[in-house]
Each structure stands twice: as C-alpha cells, then as structure tokens.
Amino acid sequence: QVQLQESGPGLVRPSETLSLTCTVSGGSVSSYFWSWIRLPPGKGLEWIGHIYYTGITNNNPSLQSRVTLSLDTSKNQFSLKLTSVTAADTAIYYCARRGSAYYALPSWGQGTLVTVSS
Amino acid sequence: EIVLTQSPDTLSLSPGERATLSCRASHSVRSTFLAWYQHKPGQPPRLLIYATSTRATGIPDRFSGSGSGTDFALTISRLEPEDFAVYYCQQYGASPPYTFGPGTKLEIK
Helix, strand or coil, X not given: CCEEEEECCCEXXXXXXXXXXXXXXXXXXXXXXXXXXXXXXXXXXXXXXXXECCCCEEECCCCHHHEEEEEECCCCEEEEEECCCCHHHCEEEEEEECCCCCCCCCEECCCEEEEECC | CCXXXXXXXXXXXXXXXXXXXXXXXXXXXXXXXXXXXXXXXXXXXXXXEECCCEEXXXXXXXXXXXEECCEEEEEECCCCHHHCCEEEEEXXXXXXXXXXXXXXXXXXX
C-alpha cells in the first residue's frame, strides 16, 4: 500500500517561499496524479494542484502564479513551492495520490503544519 | 469554477440515528467526479465514497452516497461513535480547480 510523507519547514516568514516535499513509499511517482491540498485553520479543504508523472501540472487558479509543482523520480518524491507567502497561507498541507482508475484521493500523507509568521 | 455548498453546517445527532448530509454544486457534475471524505482532527481526510455512490476500500456499508447533476447526498444509516467528524464533498470535474465543499460537522447530540 502506498504511503506518503510530507516534509519541510514548519515556519516561513512573510514574503518568502514555502517549500514542501512529499516522499512516496510502497509505490512509484512514475505513474498516477500527485496532489497537494491544504487546510487553513478554521476553514475547509483547498485543492492546490496536482502533477502527473509525465510532468504535466494543473494548479488552482486562485494560487496559480505562486505555485510550482515538480517531480523527482530518482528520489520518488514530488514537491510544492509557494512564493510570496502571507499569513493566509498558514495551513496544514497534505500530499495525496489520486485513484488509479477513479477521480478521488484515496491515499494521503499525515499532513504538515506550516505557519507563516515573522 | 464549480462551487460546492454543503448543508447543514452542523448536524447534531445521537449514535444509532440516521444522518443525511447534502452537497450542492453550482454547475452539473458528472456522477463519476463526486467524492466524499471524512476528516477527524490530527488525521488526514479519509476517502469514503467516489463516483457518487461507490464505497472506497474498507468503508462500512452503513455509508452510502447518492445523487446526480447538482444535488448529492451522503447517508450514514446508523451512526456509530467513531462517525462523528467533519465530512467534505469534492468534485473532480472536467477542469481544475477540483473544489471541496466547506464541510459539514457531524457532532454528538
């Protein structure tokens, strides 16, 4: 069964870049869609974007210009970069994998809290 | 962008009761593209239902999904203590963003 684990700094200063990595075990990033979702405090889930194993990406238009997704098949990882962060980007960030033959997210990492503060 | 609204915001019920949660879309969503998740604090969301009515692996049959077009529902036939959580619907439509609803909190009465 595939397992995902997020890693990265828990504190980012305003205007800087948030960088997170998701390490995949029990499966290969060389297939499927790999997603990022976040949960701001007191709010609901927000889909950030996903990357296909071919490198094709789709991002949430509300974040589009600030988001970069990438894939590293040699490390079996995928990554999120979010530039020019503000306090509104404080959230629990989850990585997830889409189902192989259906449109939903059956596999999630445990999530990592990122706080934007000076 | 397809906007999902969920109702009620909070549902207060007792174990053993039946729960019906609603998810309404601003535009029609193909049944293939509608999913439901359960979320508890400190845990990642858990996929319950995909393609409107198909239970994910290991999900008890007290959970069921239904609907079409713009109106969808998640029903829990007989609430167990572990079912009290926040529930989200998500649409995985023809183009991003693949939005979530704001959630329904199911709490113990």
